[in-house]
Amino acid sequence: MYQSVVYQGSREQNIALLLQQLKALIEDEPNRIANLANASALLAQFLDEINWVGFYLAEGDELVLGPFQGLPACVRIPFGKGVCGTAAAGKQTIIVPNVHEFPGHIACDAASQSEIVVPLIKDGRLLGVLDIDSPRTDRFDEADRLDLERFVHVLTAHWK
Incomplete structure (x- = not known):
């Protein structure tokens, strides 16, 4: 997608740097939208072979589009529908x-072939989801899941 920064360390070193960058961007900023915008931009430069990365925020019994990087996307997704609503x-x-x-996959970008969705949860309450799409099948694995769950944990820990 964008990837202007090259992360040249081991996977663990790169993730540690990513989490450090995220903390630096959000630790003193109370505005959620600003923090989610920076978080999506940070992931867009960090991850390779992706075509969409962003957030949907919980509102009532549906998810509403939040900050993202990529093509225009579906605005509202009911809980239980598609990958985001199911997660x-x-x-x-x-x-x-x-x-x-x-x-029931909801196709917003015809180029998307694989997807990972990570819920944002704080104190047992669903805040939203992180959604990442790739134009390649089998792009995401268990290591990605663990890394992105760590990323989301840092993000929700600073959620005001």
């Missing part, structure tokens, strides 16, 4: 190797 309803990360095989 939100279950409050669990979902990795989809091939979005065309996910029942």
